[in-house]
Amino acid sequence: MKNTIYLIGFMGTGKSTIAGYLKQNHGRQIIEMDQVIEEREKMTISRIFEEKGEEYFRSLETELLKELHGRTGLVVSCGGGTPLRASNVDIMHKGGWVVFLTATPETVYERVKNSHNRPLLEKDKNISFIASLMGERQERYEAAADIVITTDGRSAEEICQEIIRKIEEKMALID
Ligand code: S3P
Numbered sequence: 573m574k575n576t577i578y579l580i581g582f583m584g585t586g587k588s589t590i591a592g593y594l595k596q597n598h599g600r601q602i603i604e605m606d607q608v609i610e611e612r613e614k615m616t617i618s619r620i621f622e623e624k625g626e627e628y629f630r631s632l633e634t635e636l637l638k639e640l641h642g643r644t645g646l647v648v649s650c651g652g653g654t655p656l657r658a659s660n661v662d663i664m665h666k667g668g669w670v671v672f673l674t675a676t677p678e679t680v681y682e683r684v685k686n687s688h689n690r691p692l693l694e695k696d697k698n699i700s701f702i703a704s705l706m707g708e709r710q711e712r713y714e715a716a717a718d719i720v721i722t723t724d725g726r727s728a729e730e731i732c733q734e735i736i737r738k739i740e741e742k743m744a745l746i747d
Pocket of ligand 1: 582690
C-alpha cells in the first residue's frame with residue numbers, strides 16, 4: 573500500500589520546510605535523509621563528500637530508503653540527488669507518492685545563499701550554476717514524480733494543501 577510521502581527536488585526547493593509542516597499539521601513522522609545520514613556517520617554531509625566521496629554518500633541514501641520501505645505514516649525529505657539513481661526511484665514508487673517540489677534558480681539562490689552545508693554548491697553558489705545543474709537533473713526529477721508542485725512565492729500551508737489534494741485525487745483513481 574502506497575502511504576509514504578517522498579519529497580524530492582533540487583536543493584532549496586523547500587523539502588525540509590514542507591516535511592516539517594506535514595509533520596505538524598498532518599501527523600506524519602519526518603525522516604530527514606541528510607540528517608539521519610549525518611547522525612549515523614557522525615559526520616556532516618560536507619565531510620562525507622570530502623573524505624568518502626559522493627558515491628559512498630549515494631549508497632547510504634539507497635540503504636536508508638530500503639530500510640524505510642514498509643513503514644507507514646512517513647514524510648521523507650530526500651536529498652536533492654536521491655532520485656538520480658533509478659533504483660532509489662523504484663523503492664519510492666513501491667512505498668508511496670513521489671512529490672517533486674520546484675523553484676526557479678533565482679528562488680533557490682535566495683534560499684541557499686547563506687548556508688554552507690551543500691558541498692555541490694559551495695564552490696559555485698550563483699544563479700547560473702544552479703540553473704545549469706538544475707537543468708541537467710530536470711528530466712530525472714520529472715520522470716520520478718507522481719506529483720509536481722511549484723513553491724515560488726507560496727506559503728507552506730498552500731503547498732501542503734495542494735500536495736494532500738493531489739494525493740487524494742491519485743488515491744481515488746486507484747480505489
Ligand atoms: C544534494 C543535496 C543535499 C545533500 C547533498 C547532495 C544534491 O540535500 O543531500 O548535499 O545532490 O542535490 P538538500 O537537497 O536537502 O540540500
